[in-house]
Amino acid sequence: MIPRTPDNLRRLWSPVWVGFVGILLAGIFALLDSSVFGLELRTLDLRFQLRGPLSLEHSPxxxxxxxxxxxxxxxxxxxxxxxxxxxxxxxxxxxxxxxxxxxxxxxxxxxxxxxxxxxxxxxxxxxxxxxxxxxxxxxxxxxxxxxxxxxxxxxxxxxxxxxxxxxxxxxxxxxxxxxxxxxxxxxxxxxxxxxxxxxxxxxxxxxxxxxxxxxxxxxxxxxxxxxxxxxxxxxxxxxxxxxxxxxxxxxxxxxxxxxxxxxxxxxxxxxxxxxxxxxxxxxxxxxxxxxxxxxxxxxxxxxxxxxxxxxxxxxxxxxxxxxxxxxxxxxxxxxxxRSFITRSSANQDRLLVALAGLAGGLAILWLGPLPSLLVLLVLAAAWAFTCLKAFTGFNHWLPLLAPLVALAGAWTAGVLQQFLRARRERQEVRAIFSRYVSRAVVNEVLKDPSKIALGGQEREITALFSDIAGFTTISESLTPTALQELLNEYLSEMTDRVFENQGILDKYIGDAIVAEFGAPLPSESHALQAVSTAVAMQERLEELRAGWAERGFPPVRARVGINTGVMAVGNFGSREIYDYTAIGDNMNLAARLEGANKFYGSWIMTSEATWKQLGGAFVGRALDVIRVKGKEEGVAVYEIITAVGSARAPEALARVEAWDRARALMLARNYAAAEAAFAAVLERWPDDAPSRVMRARCTDWVLSPPPADWDGVTAFEEK
Structure with missing residues (x-):
């Protein structure tokens, strides 16, 4: 213990020390009524949760x-x-x-x-x-x-x-x-x-x-x-x-x-x-x-x-x-x-703060740094326990933070300011960068911090939506633990494909994946990157299905919708809570195309805007012109089958050529010939679901053709 010498007493009552304690206590008093009071409210929330739920067995x-x-x-x-x-x-x-x-x-x-x-x-x-x-x-x-x-x-x-x-x-x-x-x-x-x-x-x-x-x-x-x-x-x-x-x-x-x-x-x-x-x-x-x-x-x-x-x-x-x-x-x-929450008066709170500040000041003066730190920790724990017991036993709300801050303030005042400033800056940086899931986003923000301002920018990008087909059935067939294992592995593998092609993971929505390409880093080949991702997803899924089958998991297939267009990209939300995302009509269309796959049996569907930017890098075919829910104009859609140069490309090209001939007959309203042509496609490629859909459509139209003024657009009322 530090002896009570005249020097120590002079230190205690010196104008500098009195001024410091006065400033400290004034700040703590202000804490009671300022916006920082929200922290005290959070401790009140914690007291509710530590108390646990109360019985309502006899509640009317x-x-x-x-x-x-x-x-x-x-x-x-x-x-x-x-x-x-x-x-x-x-x-x-x-x-x-x-x-x-x-x-x-x-x-x-x-x-x-x-x-x-x-x-x-x-x-x-x-x-x-x-x-x-x-x-x-x-x-x-x-x-x-x-x-x-x-x-x-x-x-x-x-x-x-x-x-x-x-x-x-x-x-x-x-x-x-x-x-x-x-x-x-x-x-x-x-x-x-x-x-x-x-x-x-x-x-x-x-x-x-x-x-x-x-x-x-x-x-x-x-x-x-x-x-x-x-x-x-x-x-x-x-x-x-x-x-x-x-x-x-x-x-x-x-x-x-x-x-x-x-x-x-x-x-x-x-x-x-x-x-x-x-x-x-x-x-x-x-x-x-x-x-x-x-x-x-x-x-x-x-x-x-x-x-x-x-x-x-x-x-x-x-x-x-x-x-x-x-x-x-x-x-x-x-x-x-009559289980009311009571609270001490403002003057009682101030007295508690003053006593806590005095205890902290005396501890550092009389005991030295390390012993006083132990005393402060014991006092802090005792006060926290008192606050909790007052609430759980008597529904009384005692201030927790203000006395604790006053208690520690005298001991930490010299270093606390620097520590809090550095910590606050680190937290702000971490809070900003942790919102993004790609190093590309971090690099973009470091180059131009204004990118994290609310709102964002309008630019042409490509959006990708992916969703597991029949996920409800899959989830019902698995235990929660097995479903979690399957879904985590699936999302990890699919996300890797996004990152390999310089994409940004926007969000997960259950089993769905939303990604963007061409933002925040501009890219001239964002459409190519998105379609490459979709093809890579399907190829990786084919590999995964074999291993999953050995582990007793059901087969997993995923549909992908892709659209290219101008979208608003950036941080959207409140000033404190926001996400890096893209919004706009073109974003919504990508989601609609993902869902439209199920009507054709296709697995990767793109808009014409995306198809035009692929430069012949992929084998695909014009599927239809559709009007999705929420849109008035028709959209030409294409199915992506495989990449040019892949082992599947020659066979895929032959199938596309046969499809194109059959579809040309259908567009010319020669429905009987078109039905026969689609039947020929199915005879060679029995699993070609889009041909099966179009053949059935032609069969109906042979008996009841669409009106002469039909615009050729297939309308969907479902998402």
Whole structure:
């Protein structure tokens, strides 16, 4: 231990030291209220995940949601007829639901379905325990003034005395939903739907102004955020799917409603509405999942964009966003259980920071570098443990980062600034370069860092899309481990072919591969590189299939679509999160061509724009002129068979010549002769799938030829 000499005391109280500690503490105080506070929020998220999910076994909350599968079950897209919402409400009430809360907006009339509005209004009039949602809209007036407008549900829906509450989406700066708006202060306090539900349960008709730092609703005293008096923090009980969740279509499924999929049409709600039928099917001890429940109805389908980031995002092996309706469920459960997250006051936080900073300063002064480092580590671990226990045991949020930074600040101040600066620069460089998967991209960025600016450049490139044929069947035939082994090996081998031809791996989409050629490094032969990659992929796949067969894997074939054209290439995304990619109509066409292969039995399909740039380097043939989904003009497409000079080239050339003769007859509308010519091709090359397709087409046209004004374009409505 360093002795307490006058010199040491002078060092402790010297103006330089006092100034340093003052600056340090001032910076830490600012940390509490600055944008860096987001780091502290992340530690709060970590505390949720370290605590683990809480039991909801006895929760009265149930969720009904419109998910992606609902569309298929109903053979319909959003918005649904409000008559369906009426049916859903009646079925839930018949099944014994205590209260139904709609996290769905009915603020505008359904102009195409006025009967649906009337039907829903009638159903609401029959149900005295329903809560509808109103919308809060922030708008800007002249001069930049911002104000909040409230859109209540349609008057016709409220005519029977139905209650309603607001819906407000509150995100922290990192786009994570941690807080819940309890009410909107207008002429009177307008509750949100969760608050409205608690009011109903507590028998309270009107909200009163908060009492100090609490909003009192009957016996429920809700601690408020220390900076906003109408906000509480949600105590999330677990990740996505914590509450019992049922599909919207299942609640419609009764004896009078048929689902589009006969296999799913089980008249599920008939069992829920009939206690005897329920007991017969589920057993006497089974509990009706809707009886006496608080049922929240909302959406989770991808196209409705109501999924949120929460503190549980990334928990375990998954990274799922939470449906907005489920965030309401967690807020409601927080209020039902009175399991509120409390937080120390700002002055208490400052005192903790001051004590931690003082401890760090004294440690370095009195113990020396190495002993004080050990003491600081022990103190830091003890404080982290205290913060975790305060949260898991008492739902109390103690500041973690600020005291730890203050504790370490006095010891590391001299070197920390340099270390953080160097580390930050390394992280920035690593973050930029790690987004790219090719050394070519890195070299391009090093030559011109402006290439990483948002947006990008327009240039002519060639895009390649590859996808495994029948992947669903393959995946169903393998165990997850075997599928992972097969897919990883496949993607690695195919990606190597991309890199060998100076391509850029854009992304993997499941088993699909997206690549570009001619960007970011310009290339005059990008079309040639892309087609060379496709041929190399097919050749390597042929080799791999033999080895995979010996290991018990099913045969894997891949279709490839290639298109050349002007596309926007560069970084696309937000300022913090973005990807190097290409976008545009020509990019989409490449994807469509990949899918069009299946209609001809081909494996590599290119557009005419790509074919014209190959310079006779490949054996191929004009397949057809097609109009893909989303395009108005026809596109001439070609099949690539092999490279000129390969062992297969002579036979491939002979097949192409026979094909061209047959196709010429077809284009001349001599369908009988064309049918015979394609039959001759198949007699010599029985596996030539495109000839089989064209022969069948000619057979049909002999009996029923296309109209005289037909433009010769084959239209596809499928992707």
């Amino acid at each position: 909350v149930v969720i009904v949601q419109v998910d992606n599968r609902t569309y298929k079950d109903l053979d319909a897209r959003w918005p649904f007829s409000r008559a369906w919402h009426a049916r859903l409400l009646r079925n839930l009430r018949a099944a014994g639901a205590r209260t139904v809360i709609f996290d769905i907006m009915f603020t505008e009339s359904a102009s195409e379905d006025p009967e649906g509005d009337l039907e829903l209004a009638a159903a609401l009039a029959e149900a005295d325990d329903t809560i509808l949602s109103g919308e809060m809209i922030t708008e800007s007036a002249r001069g930049g003034t911002r104000y909040t407008r409230v859109d209540p549900p349609l008057p016709i829906l409220l005519a029977g005395g139905t209650d309603w509450g607001l819906v407000d989406d509150i995100k922290d700066r990192d786009r994570i939903n941690r807080r819940y708006n309890l009410y909107q202060p207008k002429d009177e306090l307008l509750p949100t739907i969760g608050t409205r539900l608690i009011m109903k349960l507590e028998g309270v008709d009107h909200l009163s102004e908060p009492e100090g730092k609490e909003l009192v609703i009957g016996s429920c005293r809700i601690p408020l955020s220390r900076d906003l008096k109408n906000i509480m923090r949600i105590n999330y009980y677990g990740p996505t799917g914590s509450f019992p969740t049922y599909r919207f279509s299942s609640i419609l499924d009764d004896a009078d409603f048929d689902l589009a999929d006969p296999d799913m049409d089980t008249d599920y709600m008939e069992m829920m509405k009939n206690p005897e039928l329920f007991a017969a099917f589920f057993g006497d001890d089974a509990v009706n999942p809707f009886k006496d429940k608080l049922v929240l109805v909302g959406v989770s389908a991808d196209d409705l964009h109501d999924n949120k980031m929460t503190p549980w995002y990334g928990y375990g092996d998954s990274a799922h966003e939470m449906p907005g309706v489920e965030t309401h469920a967690h807020a409601i459960q927080t209020m039902l259980d």
